[in-house]
Each structure stands twice: as C-alpha cells, then as structure tokens.
Amino acid sequence: SVDACIEEWETLSNEYRALEKIHKEYRQKLEELTQLQQKCIKGIAHQRYRITVIKRSLKKLDHRDDPDNNERNELLQTDLIRRKAQLYDMENNIPKQSGLYLKIILGNINVSILNKDEKYRYKDEYEKFKLVINLVAFAISTFNILTNIRTADLVHMFLLVWYYCTLTIRESILKVNGSRIKGWWRAHHFISTVLSGILLIWPNGETYYAFRKQFMFFNMYISFVQYLLFMYQRGCLYRLKALGERHNMDITVEGFHHWMWRGLGFIIPFLLIGYIWELYNAYTLYLLSFSDNAEWHVSTLAILFFLLFLGNTLTTLSVIPQKLKE
C-alpha cells in the first residue's frame, strides 16, 4: 500500500540525511585539501629557488686552500642533492600542470595520478595497449602480404596514424606523472604519426608497389620486436613495483639490475637489426625517388626513415653507458 511506500521513503530519507552530512564533510575536506596543495606547491617552489641561490654562492667561493672548508662544502653539497630528491618525492602526490601538447588536445584538464598503485596500473595498461595494437598490426601486415587489396592497405595506415597519435597523448600523460621517458621516444612517435600519414596519402602508383612488400615485412618485424619490448618493460615494471613495496622481500636492487641487463642483452641485437632495416627502407626509398614517376612522398619518407634510424640508434646506444653509470 501507499503507507508502506511512505514508510520506506522515511527510512531512505534518514539515510539521505546521513549521506548529506558525509557529502558536506567531503566538500569541506576537498576545499582544505586544495588549500594545503597550494601551500605545498608554493613551499616546494620556494625551496627550489633557495637551493639554486645557495648553490650559486657556493660555486663562487674558492675553498681548495682550506681542507676544513672544503669538507664542509662537500657535506653541504650532498645535503642539497638529498633535499632535491626529497622535493621530487613530495611532488609525487601533488597534481602537476600538463605540457603544451596535452593542453591543446585535451584542454586545461588535470591528468595527474596522485596514487602510486594507480600510477603503476596506468603504465601497465599503456604497455598492454601497445601490445594489443601491435598484435592487430601484425595480423593486418600478414594479411596484406598474402593479398593485395588497396582498402586493407589503407586500413593498416589509418590504424598506424591513429595508434601513434594515441601514443603521443598517453606518453604525455605518463610524462606529467613522472615517467623518465626520453624526449626522443616521444619525438619518435610524433615522427611516426607524420610518416604513417604520408604513407596514407601516397597514391598507389608504381613506386608504392615497389616499396609495399618491404614495408609490410618491416611492420611484421617491428610488431615482433614490440612484443619482446613488452615482455621487458613489463618485467621492469613489476620488479620496480616490488622494490617500491618495503615489506616485499622477493627482490633486491642487485637482482633487479641482473635481470635488467640480461633482458637488455637479449633485446638490443633485435633492436639494432630493426634500426638497420629503417636505414635500408630509407635507402630503398632514396633510390626510388629518382625514378620518373616518383611522387614527393617518396623522398619525404626516405628522410623520415633516415631520421628514425639515426635517432633510435643514438638513443638506444646512449642508454647503455648511462645505465652502467647507475
């Protein structure tokens, strides 16, 4: 009857009043949080500024003649470095501004992840995303080698444009959240977006068909390398996560380094073969660009492939001495 419903409603309303109270408390906490956040941001900026000032005045001094001063100077230097690391740690829980690229694409939205576990989860998801798309790309490449359907080729290029474009966005988000991904890899994905875009609008003339098969095989190979990289990056991520959890004793820093070097040693030869293949693509396209009916796409693609070869090789080779120093 209606009475029963009204009774139900009364109890629900009581619960609602409790919820309202919680919500009010929540809103209040949210405001307090925003204020504390502002204070932290200001405090960190202030510390940074003062540290550079102290560093500058230390540099101006000449302490080599006085061993006592020299020692105190060095102690101070390590203190400064430690403080910087502490400030960096603090910033992990504080929302950061997006870069220009994200601001243009997404507008001024806050993409910071304030929770460590969620950061790991986000990175893990990013790696999985790459893997899935690469498996799809592998399937399409194989299909395209066996057949010759223009639409399938176009679908492939469309997928690549979309994929690299999405990667640049996700990597910018990772960057905001403190990833140390190198500038080149992000540039790499911008260049790859442009490259795929040019492949997409390259008319299917003679030169296109002269390059097509080589490009499809190249894609299959890259997908395979991406699979290896996925296994490596995922392993790193899980081990780093385990290292970050203090009560987790399964892994040591030495164990991590050992594993990492073994993984790198396995992967780097495959990477170098990939880079040489990029150089070979550039060379093939360079030769094709002299043929009579070569479009402007051919020489542009040659330059882009050469750029990729150069940047990839230099960056990957520079990673090794850098990691040795750590």
Add this chain to the structure above:
Amino acid sequence: SVDACIEEWETLSNEYRALEKIHKEYRQKLEELTQLQQKCIKGIAHQRYRITVIKRSLKKLDHRDDPDNNERNELLQTDLIRRKAQLYDMENNIPKQSGLYLKIILGNINVSILNKDEKYRYKDEYEKFKLVINLVAFAISTFNILTNIRTADLVHMFLLVWYYCTLTIRESILKVNGSRIKGWWRAHHFISTVLSGILLIWPNGETYYAFRKQFMFFNMYISFVQYLLFMYQRGCLYRLKALGERHNMDITVEGFHHWMWRGLGFIIPFLLIGYIWELYNAYTLYLLSFSDNAEWHVSTLAILFFLLFLGNTLTTLSVIPQKLKE
C-alpha cells in the same frame, strides 16, 4: 663564505621541516578524502537503487479509488523527483568514470573537474578552441580558392581530421563533467573525422577537381556559421554562469530565456542553409559517382554528407519543441 651558506641552509632546513609537516597533513587529508568519496559513491548508488524500488511498488498500486491515497502518492512522486535532482547535484563534486572512448584514447585516467568555476572555464576554453581553429580553416579555405596547390589542400584536410578528432576527445571530457550535449553532435564529429580522412586520401583526379571549389566555399560558410555559434554558446555560458552565482542579480531566468530565443531565431536560418548545402554536396557527389573514373571515395562521401544533413536537420529541429517545453 661557506659559513654564511651553511647558515642559509639551516634556515631553509627549518622551513623544510614546516613544509614536510604540511605535506604530511596533505597526504593524510588526501587519504581521508578518498575514503569519504567512496562512501558518497556507495551512498548515492544505494539511494538510486531504493528510489527505483519504491517507484516500482508505487506503480503496482492502484490509488485512483481513494482520493486521499492519490494525493499522498503524488506528494511522494514529487519527493522522489526532488531527491533525484539532489543526488545529481551531489555527483557534481565526485569524480566520474570515463566512457569507453576516452578509456581507449587516454587510458584509465580521471578527467573529472570537481570545481564549478573550473568546469565553466573548461567549457569556455573549448568554445575558444573551436573558434581559433575555424578562423584558421577559413583562412586556408580562402587561400585554396584563390590558388591550386595540392599540398595546401592536403594541409587543409589534415587540419580537419585532427580538429574533429580532438573535438571528439574534448567533448567526451565535457560529457564526463556533466554536459548535456546530445549524442548526435558527438556522432557528428566522429563522422566528420572519417569524412575528412576520406577527403585526405581521395586522389586528386578529375572528380576531385569537379568537387573541390564547392567544398572550399562550403568550408568557408561553415566557418562563418561556427563563428555565429561561438557568439551564441558563449552568451549562454556567461548567462548560465551568472544564474548559478546566487549573489549575482544581473540576470533572471526569464531574461536568459528571452536572450536565448532571440539568439536561436537568428542562428537557425543560417544553420538550415548549411544543412541544405550538405544535402547539395551529397547530391553533387552522387552525380559525380556515375562518371567513368569515379573512385570509391566519391560515393562514400556522398553517403556521409547525406548522413550529416539528415542528422543535423532532425536534431536541430527537435531542439525547438524541447526548449519550448522547458
């Protein structure tokens, strides 16, 4: 001297300890906030569920014979509606899950804006973004009408693909943040992305040149209409914002409605001309698709333009009776 530096360092360290305390408090508040958030989300879901249960049992009852019951039933109904509005309001300060599209592009990141002013600012920025790109598109279209450079055409199409793609992302973010933007307009921008993509890969043969000029003029017209829409949407936004601020007495609901109808009355004829132009584009392409060397692009574009015409006309015309009912 080093001593002076060390002294500086000591005072800075004291400040750091204060900052550390604030940061600790901040982290604690952040955790508390997350817990309160979870409670609110659960509470709101519970309320929603119980409301539907009550509604269902009310429906089953037949109260027409008893006027007293009938009255109580109606009171309860309005109570239920009011409660729903209150719950909706509550959700404004609580982060919401992204939809599937955003999850694929951005990954599982939280794009909610919890602050009302920032929500307005985000929408305002979105409108400005559209305006700027439309001015650029207008300039490029004009340039393309006066010249005939294939690369400039391609730049134009590239811009359109990128622009519509970005719009779909930003609109999904707006949607998460409670915008009532209709599904069609988001679908419209998906379709436009595909349409621009096909224009991009359409080889520059005879049929392309037969359509090119008409398309450029169409683009100029659309940019002009977008300018009008910008003025209208911005006016709505500012007035809605003023209405939302309780202490702001410059505007009344009636004043807002009056202004809105005047704006709509001015804009709708221009919109309808635009839609008829879309139909005309579809017709031109349809005729071209019968010519001997018509690519598959021609008929596909004809279908897409027709789709846009249909959806736009139906949606815009349906807005009027809907607004009258309000």
